[in-house]
Amino acid sequence: MIRLGVIGTNWITDRFISAALSTGHYQLTAVYSRTLDKASEFASKYGQVKCYDSLDDLANSDVIDAVYIASPNSLHAPQAKVFINAGKHVIGEKPLASNITEVQELVALAAEKQVLLFEAMVATYVPNFDVIKKALPKLGRLRKVYFSYCQYSSRYQKYLNGENPNTFNPVFSNGSIMDIGVYPLSCAIALFGEPGSMTAQGSLLDSGVDAHGTLVLHYQDFDVTIAHSKVSDGFIASEIQGEQGTLLVDFISQCRGVKLCRRDEPVVDLSVEQDENTMRYEAEEFARLFNASIVSHEGLIRSQIVSAITTQARAIIGVRFPADEQ
Known part of the structure; x- marks a missing residue:
């Protein structure tokens, strides 16, 4: 079971959580928002979930294996770096980063830390x-x-x-x-x-x-x-x-x-x-890579070209x- 944390409390985060839970491979364990009140309000519908307003605290916690990042595009790369450096696996909502320099830095860092970096490109x-x-x-x-x-x-x-x-x-x-x-x-x-x-x-x-x-x-x-x-x-x-x-x-x-x-x-x-919620399939692919301990995968090549x-x-x-x- 992949213990999942999420960054972002909007509709797409809800949709991804629903998709991930439907696969049977995930357990939602943590929610981050800029305020604890907002994180708690969002997390309330999911039962016992820890809430954070500090990225560093979440990244260095022992309650997650992977994080789904659905913040504004410009925050994808800097937030992903925090979690990769902490040894956590990362599902980044598309686009993975603002530009090719940021994407290449993330790919290199993930390879160095031997964690799975994955762009959630549903199509x-x-x-x-x-x-x-x-x-x-x-x-x-x-x-x-x-x-x-x-x-x-x-x-x-x-x-x-x-x-x-x-x-x-x-x-x-x-x-x-x-x-x-x-x-x-x-x-x-x-x-x-x-x-x-x-x-x-x-x-x-x-x-x-x-x-x-x-x-x-x-x-x-x-x-x-x-x-x-x-x-x-x-x-x-x-x-x-x-x-x-x-x-x-x-x-x-x-x-x-x-x-x-x-x-x-x-x-x-x-x-x-x-499935009506097509995000299910990207969640399944991430789970397949995670369970097989694969960190170098075809999706990273595609993300860099794109x-x-x-x-x-x-x-x-x-x-x-x-x-x-x-």
Whole structure:
């Protein structure tokens, strides 16, 4: 049983806890918040859970084996370092860190301390993503890939009203490519590996983060075009086109459905059933690695490639975070 501590008391933390407990591999033992009152209020629905308002105290306690970090993006890396240095395993909510330098530092530190570092990138662990990987040979030679994830942010109106919500604030390493674009980008890297080169475009808000944008990953025989947005809603399926057929993927960030369209053949629905809480699958993968004492894993390679691309893309479109200056 993995004794789990959590940092963050928002909806995504609740969702991950529910997913982790449903696997049967975890026990929630600790909750951290900036105030004990907030930590206690959040923890009350989970029974006997220790509460902390000190990261160091939690990291050096004997009540957890691993921590799930769901704080603002800019805090992911510095908080992860505290726990890795204390010998605790880390599940970092996406993105793992603000930039590639921070990601590489975390990977190196985890290797030195021999602890498991894991990015909670849900899209690459759901069953239908495995369906996509296995179906690729049926497409023949790949020619075009279009991934789209555009979702109007519930906090955008607050921004338009003159407020400064975290999701549009560069201080917290946010914006469209970091919050939205990393999903289809991670899927592309998991499917096709590191591209030979990339191009990027983005539209900036006055706050200094990108509202929406486009990434193009250039491979030898095909390109992957990724559309991402936090200021508009998208409803089109993502596509992987080959000379012999095309895969249609519904909602690429969770791969809700997969259809195979081959020329002159009926469309085949390849979708398999997935848990409604798709975070279950990333929790299961972390538990598998933990129980097998595996600290060097494929996910870390992917996290570094993704972070290198988002760091480069932000440089191209002019998004700079305070974390980039440190």
